[in-house]
Amino acid sequence: DSGVTQTPKHLITxxxxxxxxxxxPRSGDLSVYWYQxxxxxxxxFLIQYYNGEERAKxxxxxxxxxxxxxxxxxxxxxxxxxxxxxxxxxxxxxxxxEETQYFGPGTRLxxx
Amino acid sequence: xQQLNQSPQSMFIQEGEDVSMNCTSSSIFNxxxxxxxxxxxxxxxxxxxxxxxxxxxxxxxxxQFGITRxxxxxxxxxxxxxxxxxxxxxxxxxxxxxxxxxxGKGTKLxxxx
Numbered sequence: 001d002s003g004v005t006q007t008p009k010h011l012i013t014x015x016x017x018x019x020x021x022x023x024x025p026r027s028g029d030l031s032v033y034w035y036q037x038x039x040x041x042x043x044x045f046l047i048q049y050y051n052g053e054e055r056a057k058x059x060x061x062x063x064x065x066x067x068x069x070x071x072x073x074x075x076x077x078x079x080x081x082x083x084x085x086x087x088x089x090x091x092x093x094x095x096x097x098e099e100t101q102y103f104g105p106g107t108r109l110x111x112x
Numbered sequence: 113x114q115q116l117n118q119s120p121q122s123m124f125i126q127e128g129e130d131v132s133m134n135c136t137s138s139s140i141f142n143x144x145x146x147x148x149x150x151x152x153x154x155x156x157x158x159x160x161x162x163x164x165x166x167x168x169x170x171x172x173x174x175x176q177f178g179i180t181r182x183x184x185x186x187x188x189x190x191x192x193x194x195x196x197x198x199x200x201x202x203x204x205x206x207x208x209x210x211x212x213x214x215x216g217k218g219t220k221l222x223x224x225x
Contacts, residue, residue, distance in 0.1 A: 002154065002156070004154075006154075033212060033213075035213075042215055042216075042217045042218065043155070043200065043202075043213075043215040044215075045212040045213060045214070048212055056212050058212055090154050090155070092154075092213075098142075098143075098204065100145070100157060100160050101157075101213060102157060103147075103154035103155045103156070103157075104154050105152075105153055105154045106152075106153070106154050108152075
């Protein structure tokens, strides 16, 4: 158990819908990272937050957004969902911005 | 997006055999990490390497940070059935706010008892 929690574990929805994925970092960690894992693209970095502020952006679509709240939990919002958005979404956390990242169990999203 | 070249893509070995996998990149990294992922689970950190040339062990696992900072390898000795899974290398660059990880595509390990 990494100490990072993610909810829900599974999510099935339809194209065009909007979903919110939630992540609680390890106790004391200030940085939260979101990654997408698909069969063809592997693990891809989406976005990083540090102590409530966005710090780095990777291959995140404009339809996706995230935020980190004062209690340091983070949410990833995916809107106008397409079939190709079906993937595993992982959250990772670290104490600072460059320390070792620990991954949560992931949310498996299926868009039908 | 940018990715590391990880090989082999898959391995089928007999229990008790040693395993070796590696990652190369055209970019220099400040940190190399090795993760293992079981089906339906998140990646679990196995070994973190912070200095060029560093050789680090964790039980039956040994990993090295290449001198050029562009490559790393992971060895597993005397494999056992629970070593089955997908192993990912990841590189991390510092500077600015770039703490995110760049991942290889993984090595899928199968172990025959």
